[in-house]
Amino acid sequence: MDKFTYHNPTRIHFGEGQIAAIANDIPKDKKVLVVYGGGSIKHNGVYDQVANALSGHQWDEFSGIEPNPQYDTLMQAVAKVKEGGFDFLLAVGGGSVVDGTKFISAAARFAGNDPWDILAKQQPVVDAVPLGCILTLPATGSESNAGSVVSRGKDKLFFMSPLVQPIFAVLDPSTTLSLSPRQVANGVIDAYIHVMEQYLTFPANAKVQDRFAEGLLMNLIEEGPKALATPNDLAVRANIMWSATQALNGLIGVGVPQDWTTHMIGHELTGNYGIDHARTLSIILPAVMKQRRADKAEKLLQYGERIFGITEGSNDERIDAAIAKTIDFFKTMEVPTCLADVELDSTAIDPVMESLEKHGMTVLGERGNVTLTESRAILETAL
Numbered sequence: 001m002d003k004f005t006y007h008n009p010t011r012i013h014f015g016e017g018q019i020a021a022i023a024n025d026i027p028k029d030k031k032v033l034v035v036y037g038g039g040s041i042k043h044n045g046v047y048d049q050v051a052n053a054l055s056g057h058q059w060d061e062f063s064g065i066e067p068n069p070q071y072d073t074l075m076q077a078v079a080k081v082k083e084g085g086f087d088f089l090l091a092v093g094g095g096s097v098v099d100g101t102k103f104i105s106a107a108a109r110f111a112g113n114d115p116w117d118i119l120a121k122q123q124p125v126v127d128a129v130p131l132g133c134i135l136t137l138p139a140t141g142s143e144s145n146a147g148s149v150v151s152r153g154k155d156k157l158f159f160m161s162p163l164v165q166p167i168f169a170v171l172d173p174s175t176t177l178s179l180s181p182r183q184v185a186n187g188v189i190d191a192y193i194h195v196m197e198q199y200l201t202f203p204a205n206a207k208v209q210d211r212f213a214e215g216l217l218m219n220l221i222e223e224g225p226k227a228l229a230t231p232n233d234l235a236v237r238a239n240i241m242w243s244a245t246q247a248l249n250g251l252i253g254v255g256v257p258q259d260w261t262t263h264m265i266g267h268e269l270t271g272n273y274g275i276d277h278a279r280t281l282s283i284i285l286p287a288v289m290k291q292r293r294a295d296k297a298e299k300l301l302q303y304g305e306r307i308f309g310i311t312e313g314s315n316d317e318r319i320d321a322a323i324a325k326t327i328d329f330f331k332t333m334e335v336p337t338c339l340a341d342v343e344l345d346s347t348a349i350d351p352v353m354e355s356l357e358k359h360g361m362t363v364l365g366e367r368g369n370v371t372l373t374e375s376r377a378i379l380e381t382a383l
């Protein structure tokens with residue numbers, strides 16, 4: 001295990017009715033801009049709960065943040081923040097709203113010429129508007145991490161800054177009951193693959209991280225299908241919501257090698273073809289497991305044994321079985337597991353390769369050996 005410093009400053013309010021807690025978390029002298037998406041919060045009662053909680057505050061709202069939040073829309077919010085003198089942002093929605101609000105927070109206080117440079121040139125964020133969030137879609141982990149992913153045309157880029165990490169996050173599982181089955185499945189799969197990116201690498205003798213990661217994977221395998229079969233079961237939603245937060249709040253990633261090949265290729269699939277984030281991952285991860293099986297052999301065997309009880313056969317057979325079980329789970333969650341499942345063929349690969357190169361994604365993986373040649377091989381394996 002490598003040395004590390006761990007600090008997660010986001011205060012979590014978990015459980016039914018916890019939206020009310022924000023009243024005390026946002027100082028009364030702050031001018032609050034509530035940021036949300038396409039309107040789901042108007043239909044499931046979340047907006048009304050937010051309005052009640054903010055009754056003692058001065059606040060206004062900005063709506064229309066899209067899935068895969070778009071730079072141009074976010075810049076309209078930045079203009080509103082500056083003109084209105086807002087000094088606190090409250091994101092209410094899924095990962096896209098939280099990520100978008102993080103970018104608004106940084107861009108509104110950006111001293112350079114072009115806020116796009118925060119993403120494209122990784123210009124450092126030295127000031128940001130403080131923000132909190134109310135999460136309505138368990139998936140990304142954005143509610144308690146420092147990352148944000150923003151899109152502009154075919155470019156889907158990320159930045160990280162501790163200054164945009166939410167001060168608080170409300171996780172009320174009952175807000176997730178209005179999700180469509182597709183979004184429920186997407187969330188479970190995104191969380192699962194966040195764990196895999198930090199777990200399926202090479203052994204680092206990091207037993208806490210490994211066992212914790214395996215626990216999250218097992219919870220998601222157990223609870224994910226239940227969320228589709230019995231969509232009104234709040235206990236199931238609660239376990240999924242807390243698993244998704246833990247999957248990407250930094251804890252399981254400390255002191256261990258991390259991969260993120262699946263995500264980096266996945267972002268280019270979304271940028272080029274508009275495929276939902278999680279569905280790019282369920283397409284690419286099986287191909288990464290197949291293509292990188294030699295580098296990942298020890299962890300693939302551990303994963304197969306501890307998650308699926310695979311102990312019989314040669315190492316190769318056990319790895320094959322672990323990959324097959326993973327694909328079975330994805331199919332149970334009704335997500336695509338190859339490019340053909342989303343009507344893409346080999347002609348789809350070149351544009352993705354061009355995007356990877358343009359974005360400097362030329363050396364990926366926990367060993368830094370996933371070159372463009374390897375990424376192409378992964379995409380071909382994903383056909």
Ligand code: NZQ
Nearest residue numbers: 037038039040067068094095096136137140142147178179
């Ligand atoms: O816009 P509204 O009307 O709210 O509808 C949304 C949206 O259409 C809807 N939704 C959200 N909560 C709902 C609901 N519908 C009914 N009931 C509810 N309770 O769901 C749709 C999708 O929402 P979105 O926020 O796009 O989904 P998700 O949370 O999966 O976020 C995906 C984005 O996060 C990024 C992805 O790349 C993508 O842009 N990621 C961010 C990460 C991070 N910051 O750490 C890591 C991830 O790997 C990921 O890259």
Ligand code: ZN
Nearest residue numbers: 140190194263
């Ligand atoms: Zn993800």
